[in-house]
Amino acid sequence: MGKEYKVFCCTHIDTECFNDPLYTLLHTGADYDGKKYKNMLADNTGDNISNKKDKFDGLVTGLYWIWKNTNYEITGICSYRGYMSYDGKKPIGLNETKELFENKQIDFIAARAEVPMSIYATTKKYEAEIFARNMHNPFEYLREAVEYVDPAYLNAFDHVMYKGSILNCRHTFITRRKYFALYCEWIFNVMTKYDQILKEKHYQFSGYRFYGGIIEIMERVWIINNPINVLELPIIMITEQNVGYIN
Template identity: 30%
Template sequence: MTMYVISHKMFDYDLPNGYQPLLVGADFNSNPRGYLADNTGDNISRQNKEFNELTGLYWMWKNTTDPFVGLSHYRRYFSPHSFGKRIGGRNAMYLWLLAFGRTHPVSEEELQAMLKEYDWVVAYPEDDSKGKETLREQYIRGHYEVDLEHTREAIVKLYPEFTNSFDGVMNGPAVMAPYNMFYTRRELMNDYCKWLFDILFEVQSHTDMTGYDTYQRRLYGFLSERLLNVYLHQQRNVKIKYLTVFNTGDLKRKAVIRHLTNRMGITEKN
């Protein structure tokens, strides 16, 4: 198995067995430690500013053969800790850290055990709108609506059988498994990647980014977060394991308390 850890720079974190750093945007970023790089073989490394971690995913798809494969980030990892099936996401992670003070990435043994029962491991679904928006409304609030329209058009053209799933997910509650993180079997990742990149390259052929700032140019990374959820929604018979994600920058107690109070709408008194 390999859990590829996507990064645009060198980083210091004690990775478990089976975790492998993968430098993305390697055509633009230095690599003094000799990480695996997304600019070898069949690649789209030069499009990293638009595709973000997806240049790493594309490289994984085209240039590796691991029978079990996953994607995480240099700051974000799946945690084995939770408060049960009904409580997950960042709130659960912050509560765990407040109570126990530490966590760690899920091990390769734990991931392998999960795939004996489940088909996909993805991030616990989150809703930052607190039930006030649809996923479509949430996207439009932060990005350009025309790109979402192009995405639907691409699905209708290339994979019309996914249209109802796209509409159902986007017009449903603003809940999604975020971060483009996953762990699964090779054949399932291959199927997903073909579907995903077919759609994104079709969207790209109709997209004009004139006037987009650096943030909005990360378009395909934003779209793919939603599309992973559309893809999984369509797979009626797959079993999905949801894991809470932790950020290595949020492990200190002061940061944990700040995040919890902010998410509960509590502000500090002067």
């Protein structure tokens, strides 16, 4: 029997995802939204953090649900509008994904974007209220959390945050189950410790989906600190009208 493949397209509205057997819809933040959609999985079953959408973002509550409640051999996550593309014309499909994992021995397919400055400088410029409100660099506390969970990640963290300009963005990736589980265990351990530190410091959270943005940055830290075969692809955005790139 061949490997089982499934990528979950996260949504908060009643919609459709790209028509390919690789994809299935997942209503994320279902508890928080208080809505039910027919013929769609929801992230408020089993072991879940569905009611924490306001803090973590729906893609993150979905990530947790996939980790705790599914066991596909090759699995991943994206939004119902944003997909990785192998040919630059349409979202990557089941046949292409099988070719990459089974014949080219890829371990992790990640969305890639570049910013003009370091991640730290970009965040400070465009999310200035995070720093101004608390008069403290929130990434210093994040570094403390990383060191507590596993100090082997500190070099990768420092590079990504203060030197790097590449982002593995939008919580969009496909990987082998082994690496999916390892990544989720690491990132949720880091975020649990980070949450504890911020509360102890009486840090004022910067509104809706604060942790979602932090986790998006941290994916690259995990990737460059693990010796796996990674393929990075651009994201294309699909609407009813057109397909467009996000670089």
